[in-house]
Structure formats: structure tokens, C-alpha cells
Amino acid sequence: MEQEAASDAALVSETLAGNQASFQLLVERYETRVYALLRHYVKNTSELEDLAQETFLKAYRRLDGFEGHSSFYTWIYRIGVNTALDHLKKRGRSPIASTDDPEVLAEPTQVEGRIAAPHAALERAEVARVAQAALEQLPEIFRTVLVLREYEELAYQDIADMLGISIGTVESRLFRARARFKQAVLELHPEYGADADED
């Protein structure tokens, strides 16, 4: 891991010195992870490619500001998340407004009912489709922490650094996000409720 970080730092230095091939190597190293992250925000293939390209071009323009205190992938993820949220905002889906901040509003943190684990017979693609549909129901701040934790498996500290929030806020958002995700699945697919499964 340390060697990888050093190698990233070297590629950043070489890019700053004008080496295009080094920047291409950096992109090759992280393109799959950036794509995986961004496809939780957009579905269309060309839109996804545009967002991924925009993410890396922004990274290139800001490369002087990368100081190596954090790993390159958390840095590029941060740019990717912000690029995706900006994109959604332009499309008319506001990530959050102060008046409807789910963290400010008193909301139930416990959801009645449980969802069962996906049935073994359910196709992987169908499980992913249900989860994605539920994610799209969530306010962006909840979707983002769930994506970063559940799909990208980032540590709370990395998520906190990436989003500029405290670890306590990450915990709080994740707790609420999971409750809202569960609620969304049950609303979209009552048949996946644990109680329904037991019947």
C-alpha cells in the first residue's frame, strides 16, 4: 500500500513536470474505481464517460494542490463525488437544501419491518437493480455515504476526509441512510420484507 502511494506521488510529480504518459498511468490506475463510483449517480453510458473524463480533467487542473497527505484515490474520489453531485444539481436534482436537510428534520431512525437478505434464487443483476432503485430514492448525502461505505468499502475516516465532515457525522448519516434505504426497498418491493419472507 505504501509502495503504491509512493508510486502515485511519483506519477503526480512527473505529471506536474509535463509527462503526459505519467498522467495516463494515473488515469489507468483509477479509471475503474472512478467509473464504479460514478455509475451510482448516472446510468447513461455516454453521460458516465463524460463525468469520468471531467473528474480526471479536474484532477489534472488541480494537481498542484494534491499534497499527498491523503491517498490519491480518496482525493480523486472526492473530486468524483463533487463532480457527480454538481451534475445532478445541474439536472435539477438538488443534493440538499437547508430547509429539507434530513439531518435537521426530526425523522424516524427506526423503520418498521425488516428486509430479508436477497433470496439465493434472485439474480445478482436483479439484486443490484433493486438496490440502485432504492438508492435513487435517497437524498444525495445519504446516497453518497452508502455508496462510499457499502460499495467502495471506505473507512469512516476516509469518508469523513473526503466529504469534509466529522466521523460522528459519518456514523450518524450512515445510520439514517441505512434506515432510509431499508424503507425505500420495502416501499418499492414489499415482497422483500423479512415478514413477507416468513409468511
Add this chain to the structure above:
Amino acid sequence: MNCNQATTLIGPYLDGELNEAQAGPLRRHLLACAGCRTGVQSHKDLQRWFVEAEPVVVPAGFAARVAQAAFAGESRALPTVPAPQPTPFVVAAGRAEDGPRAEGRLLRFVLGLTSVAAAATIMVVLSTRDNRLSEGAGLRADERPRLTMDHAVEELEALQRAEGAGIAGR
């Protein structure tokens, strides 16, 4: 630890985010509380929904295209040396073959403009050179100093002397 406290810690516990001082009391609570153990199972069930549909497929040549676009734009923030901007003619025309010719036209235009500006500057300097006032001179509304009578007489006498010399020389 009560059930409410345990409920909020189950997620971080399964995510491996609790230290031993936090995890120990939770484990003891879970051993004693069947309801919270169900909560743990419920959390695990939930996590099994987060699967990727299919492997990510990045289009072939994506990295090369991005790197090329980045360096073609030279748009990195705070460059040490100002990056050259693309020639407007090339961008406007959108045809690479117009580039050198367009650059030549632009160069000739800039050089011509520079020459005109230089000539204009020289003319202005020459025309105002005699008008500069000494530090002690007072300011006047009519800035060009008028000829005094003495000066005019001296010039007339000089002309007459020159004419006289010319006539004598014939």
C-alpha cells in the same frame, strides 16, 4: 449499555470501526439481548443487497484520451509558466490544416500593428519634445510657449545675414 445505544453501534461494529473499549460493552450486551442480536442479523441482511450489477467496463483508450485532452488544454490551475493558448483561428475553424497559415496571418497582423504603434509613439514624442517645461516653469493654459519679440528679431537678423552672404557670394 441499553438497547438504543447498542442499536446505533451495531453498524460501526460490523464495519470494524469500533475500538475495543466500545466493542467490549456492545458484545456483552448482545450476549444478553436477543432483540439486539436480531438487529445484527438484520444489518447483515441489509448489507447483502449492496452488490455491483456487473463488472465495470471502461471504454478502450479512455486513459489515453483523457491524458491527451488534459495536456492539449494545458488547463492545470496555477501553472508555473503561463501556458500557450490555442490559436483562435484554429479553434474557430476547427481544421488542423489551417493552423500554420492562420498563425502566419496573425503574426503579420501583430507585427504590422506593432510598427504602426511604434511610429505613432515616435511622432508624439518628437512633437512634444520642445514643449516640455522646466521644473521652475509656471503652468499656462496655452502650453506651447509663444515667441518673444527679441527672439523674432534675432531670427530675422540671422536670415538677413544669410541672404546678404549669399548675394555677396554670387
